[in-house]
Amino acid sequence: MTDHNAELDVALERVVEAARAHLAAVKAAAGRIDDDDVWQAYVHLNNTSYAYDEKLLDAFGEVTPWDVESIDPDEADKRFAQVTGSADGAGADPYPQVVSVRQRRDYRVPSVAALLQVAETARRSSVPEDEDAGPVESVGEAVLELLQAGDGSLSSLDVPELEPLDGLLTVTEVTEPLNLEAFDDADGSGPFSPVDGDLLVGRLDEHPFLPDEDEHDHSGHDHSGHNH
Known part of the structure; x- marks a missing residue:
């Protein structure tokens, strides 16, 4: 049980750090739409929350109120790039006509x-x-x-x-x-x-x-x- 407790403490601390990073990115974006830093912080917060929820379930059979699913960071980056492109507007869009x-x-x-x-x-x-x-x-x-x-x-x-x-x-x-x-x-x-x-x-x-x-x-x- 001690190992589970230690893993849970680490997982929870990662959630807290991810939440702070997400808030900092949101503040820095100041309402800017489709900001890459906000998106990256969102994915990280989502995945740390999911990991903590899974560990809590394994250790104690309990869950958090967070109804989230794991997001593949690589796949998320690809989808984000398709929608927003890069900061200079060119992005990876192969169809700029x-x-x-x-x-x-x-x-x-x-x-x-x-x-x-x-x-x-x-x-x-x-x-x-x-x-x-x-x-x-x-x-x-x-x-x-x-x-x-x-x-x-x-x-x-x-x-x-x-x-x-x-x-x-x-x-x-x-x-x-x-x-x-x-x-x-x-x-x-x-x-x-x-x-x-x-x-x-x-x-x-x-x-x-x-x-x-x-x-x-x-x-x-x-x-x-x-x-x-």
Whole structure:
């Protein structure tokens, strides 16, 4: 029993030391997310607690309130590195590319007058009452007004005044992120054009669902991915 007592005393002291080290790491991190020192101290505290609990069970058939399982430090390091990378941001991530999502959706305009009217309503709601909002004079201007009112979301175009046609969404791996300064303001195609090194991951073909179509024969979205 003496040997058990001595082993328990040592195991408990390791728990106390690990708890102090963990607290010191937490204080030093000062709220920093995914801090490596905090993670290492956490794993050590977990494992010393588990070891003490096991020794207490073997010696006296008693357990602690700590419901923990042993953590493999090597496996824990690998998982932590995959999530956080190294301090300089590069880490061990083998896949540092940028992903570009590009979307096109076409619409038919059943009534130009109706579209201009709903766009003018959206414009008036975005300017002070004592200011003249001015008329919306074209279909393109009307669509832009609706998009601006909806913070750029395509869902802002889900209005009766626009009839959705086919659309397309692509996901592409690119080596460089978009640089808007490299394109003239009047260039509407350049920012969407692929360049050497871009890799198409897949595309989603969008077909509009019309209420009078057979629901069992048509779906709202046709996913046709060309994956590598």
